[in-house]
Amino acid sequence: MSKxxxxxxxxxxxxxxxxxxxxxxxxxxxxxxxxxxREVTMKVQVTVPSATELSKLEKKSLVxxxxxxxPFKQYQNVFGSxxxxxxxxxxxxxxxxxxxxxAEREARDEAxxxxxxxxxxxxxxxxxxxxxxxxxxxxxxxxxxxxxxSRKKAER
Amino acid sequence: xxxxxxxIPAASLADIAFMLLIFFLVTTTMDVDSGLERRLxxxxxxxxxxxDTPPIKERNVFVVLxxxxxxxxxxxxxxxxxxxxxxxxxxxxxPYNDEDLPEKKIETVDFFGQVEITKGVISLRNDVGTQxxxxxxxxxxxxGAINELREELAKxxxxxxxxxxxxxxxxxxxxxxxxRISEAEPKKVGGN
Numbered sequence: 001m002s003k004x005x006x007x008x009x010x011x012x013x014x015x016x017x018x019x020x021x022x023x024x025x026x027x028x029x030x031x032x033x034x035x036x037x038r039e040v041t042m043k044v045q046v047t048v049p050s051a052t053e054l055s056k057l058e059k060k061s062l063v064x065x066x067x068x069x070x071p072f073k074q075y076q077n078v079f080g081s082x083x084x085x086x087x088x089x090x091x092x093x094x095x096x097x098x099x100x101x102x103a104e105r106e107a108r109d110e111a112x113x114x115x116x117x118x119x120x121x122x123x124x125x126x127x128x129x130x131x132x133x134x135x136x137x138x139x140x141x142x143x144x145x146x147x148x149x150s151r152k153k154a155e156r
Numbered sequence: 157x158x159x160x161x162x163x164i165p166a167a168s169l170a171d172i173a174f175m176l177l178i179f180f181l182v183t184t185t186m187d188v189d190s191g192l193e194r195r196l197x198x199x200x201x202x203x204x205x206x207x208d209t210p211p212i213k214e215r216n217v218f219v220v221l222x223x224x225x226x227x228x229x230x231x232x233x234x235x236x237x238x239x240x241x242x243x244x245x246x247x248x249x250x251p252y253n254d255e256d257l258p259e260k261k262i263e264t265v266d267f268f269g270q271v272e273i274t275k276g277v278i279s280l281r282n283d284v285g286t287q288x289x290x291x292x293x294x295x296x297x298x299x300g301a302i303n304e305l306r307e308e309l310a311k312x313x314x315x316x317x318x319x320x321x322x323x324x325x326x327x328x329x330x331x332x333x334x335x336r337i338s339e340a341e342p343k344k345v346g347g348n
Contacts, residue, residue, distance in 0.1 A: 017170065024173035028180060035184035049289040051296040053303055054190040063189070119189060124289030128282050131291070139199045148292055149191040 036060055044069035044086045049124040050153035057147060062116050064104040068130060069123035083126045097137040121149040192295055216258040218247045218278045222294060224285030237293055244301035248276055248333060267328045281340040298337050305333045
């Protein structure tokens, strides 16, 4: 009887927090593995259209991105409110695309170059004129494998 | 003589780990990138003057036009986007060998033997002023039509969905229903 009633008078011991770092580290590693670094600061507003026949971009390291959309408010007095192209962290012209593709290719291993994909992240309300120009430049640069980035749409 | 080294306090370890955790939460994204995968045709060589490929018969071409107001003209008829997939499927499959729908040629394909393969080509032309969202919706319906045909054939022949087949079987099905979507150079017509 007395064996179990020994500490009756003492107050409750504090909960040990020694395992808290372990738990947090576990969370940390989970997020490190399952997420990817945000590569660029977005300067244009992009809402990609939705589609059903999607394929996933398998190897993130082989993907180069082209963003097209209207510039955010703080850039509009300089760059206007018409849709613009963004490559890496800056606004670009259509004629900059071949240079961008070349730079992207040089950054990769030579064996990987044929598997490179260009992902077009284009706002749904953009006119096709600018997209067609981009496609023509990509054809000239022989970057033929492209991916129109889109969201998953619920099946009808 | 040797003094016992006091234990390093580990109480702040949790704070450090939390800081790292929050840093990663802020700087990373979790979204899996997905999209419609397409291949662009290679640029024709500049010295090419007249292309000597024989003209494609009209019955073999499925013309889809999208104008600046995002309206669709499919084979000369104004069409709603919801009907596009069925029309494209009917065109590519041509189940009753209709006179107006594309011709077929007999070819030998692994697993299937002698099969009729459609000569149909889907031609998509959009206006400079077409909205990108509409363009993707049209592309999606066309790709979806071909995917559905492949899926049906895979179920019928192998009893398995297309994705579960091995690459040889997928290749055979791809030979029967090729993904032939050609995009014409855009023309500037009507409005902005």
